[in-house]
Amino acid sequence: MSKLAPVIIEPQSPATAAVIWLHGLGADGHDFAEVVPSLNLPASHGIRFVFPHAPVQPVTINGGMTMRSWFDIRSMDLMNDVDSAGIRVSCHQVYKLIEQQRDSGIDEQRIVLAGFSQGGLVALHAGLSYDHALAGIMALSTWCPLVEQFYLHRQMPIFIAHGQQDPIIPLQLGAQARDDLVAKGYGVQWQAYPMQHQVCAPELDAIGQWLQQVLRLDLAVAG
Structure with missing residues (x-):
């Protein structure tokens, strides 16, 4: 991973959960940090958001840049x-x-892996191959090859969203990821939006609601 430390957004209250959110190709950890307020989470959500930076390396399809x-x-x-x-x-x-x-005291079942495009693929592969079940995986505008390797954590919630006019990762690849995972026995919440290779306000609303559900924020607040 890059030598740069991840971008970390701490909650107002002590952190009791974490979302590790991976950016897409050519971006960096700052790319999605600004969307956190748009998730409309309760003020006492207790979620630490971690936005790591991918390493800098040549990308063949971009001429080795x-x-x-x-x-x-x-x-x-x-x-x-x-x-x-x-x-x-x-x-x-x-x-x-x-x-x-x-190590900071957050149980793995209070950790969500999230990612956009390339980052979404890695979030799926990492979350479905990690030794312990996490709170869930959120994969945005992505695809999922090598599904045959997955056999762990079939009860883990998975949220997949995609743009209906995505010119980079076509919608059918996102739908295939959904279908392949469902065929392997995973439960997938699927959303498609009238957008391209991006995120939109209704999608962010749905992400916020899903995070509250899988991290049981209502129970945390009540407790």
């Missing part, structure tokens, strides 16, 4: 020409981020 990337993208054959070794490396870095939150 170096940029922040969780793994190499070699061609537009996204389902078959897969940098599985690079994905594994990023997954192990995500495991370390999870362990850091556990």
